[in-house]
Amino acid sequence: MVTIYDIAAKANVSAMTVSRVINQPERVSEKTRERVLKVMEELHYVPNGMARSLVLQESKILFLLVTDIRNPFYTTLARGAEDAAAENGFRLLFGNSDESPDKESNYVETILKTRVDGALIAPSGDASLPSLERLRKHKVPFVLLDREVPGIECDVVLGDSISGARQLVGHLAELGHRRIALVNGSLAVSSARYRQEGYREALKTFGLAYDERYVLEAGFGLEHDPAAIEAWLKRLDPLPTAIVAGNNVLALHVIRLLRARGIRVPEQVSVAGFDDFGPFAGADPFVTVAAQQAYQFGHTGMRLLIERIRARGEDRPRKRIVLPTALILRKSTAPPV
Template identity: 40%
Template structure:
């Protein structure tokens, strides 16, 4: 039909016909069927963002940014939540590829995400990684840093005079957690400080996960006097436990963490390395849009630098324990 030409406003339609068609569409209440269109055009105008935890502020900030930019480029963004689980992730990938989304931004759950990625690539769906590397995968990626800042933060704790340091990082299968642990250990070794295995803890990336591991950490005979937390949720859990045990922060327990970014105001108490969520999202989307525009060049990498913010929880802004935040 000529209707199609009107809808897609091809220029090969006379003004009079166009108007006639438009009036007709109006009166019938015609709405083009994107599904049929997608079937023939092989593009849907939908992008997907798969994150590991949609309740995590950091990811939603990033998502918010990506969504705005995607809308500006004429794409609809859908969010998916993998729950830090490769199986859920794979299922999402299958659904999304069967729905023929045009591209996927993925914060990979673990090493196993490689299969998810390969699945998507086999279907010709461009993938851009967010936040986390996957071993053996050469792909566009936008992320922050983990190794170097972990060293910086650890060094900072050491500069405060601590010699018994612990870390509560995310699950072992999460790339950023591995990197942060690696940086932590490197910093300690460089200073000739011990790295007791029991001071290196992996937790679920939630407040209760952080609390659980903090409890193990602080239960020992000779507990650490300073902790590097893998992110602000873990830090909040650690603070919970400190409160439980009557430990003042930073006097009895110093704390530094990661990932704060426009978070709740409580986090304003944590000394942290702030990952630029929005900038990472924007960079990732740009990579994806370039791919969709036909860019076939090699894998690109955007490693965005964040800022260290020294506040109360390490002792830089004086002793200011949050134990008044009782339930």
């Protein structure tokens, strides 16, 4: 195995100079650096990554933790995060919490044990606070995606959920709908709270009454049991003429359950929701959505994280970036009959 001492001997420099070429190239003259790099190439030398991380106190490895990788929103987000990491010379480890605070806590333990340089996290909800406090206590830089957690001051990248909900309800109201329901995620998740806030504001804007019977607090993940949505739909009399879903998973649950009851979408009930379907949207675009910039969530969040890592020790203000949504009109919404 070729060592730095072999490189030093052939390049006629000290082993310390070779180490600086690998770890702190800015401290070596260009002429010396080129000579050492040429010898390294000739001898097919590969620097020891573990040794390098000990010298620089960094591993060049980051962690991405999302809540449901099967959701195309998070799949696209992960691609953006990976691209930004690679552009900056970092590798990416990955975890999926399934919207579970317990599983999320286990991944935080992994983050601490593997000594990654930082973490990009889509938290499961307000219950994520103890896990995030552990990261803060151990001085692990992290950035939150898609959701805020009360009690945690950190960099965060969010979608404009309030405006997106207003867009969806406004579109339906302008079509003539007056009974517009909301199937949302848990209100222990900040994005669900913001979407309900936007829903209520839009109803008020269009002179429509808020009726709690037409609002269901469900769950965002694919693991959610749609039986609660089915029971809620059966209780509603009269049925809403339009339903806003808190995300794409809920929108699909609602459409499937309506069709199972012989209710046609959009002829009898219109359905619209948050988040597009990534690469799957183009095959048979059907659902009207307030699309979030999933790729930019990951790419922007990763850039913020790397900036925070490189500025370790500096007292820099926290950033809260809110990305706008875009209303995409498709076949799942129509004027009421």
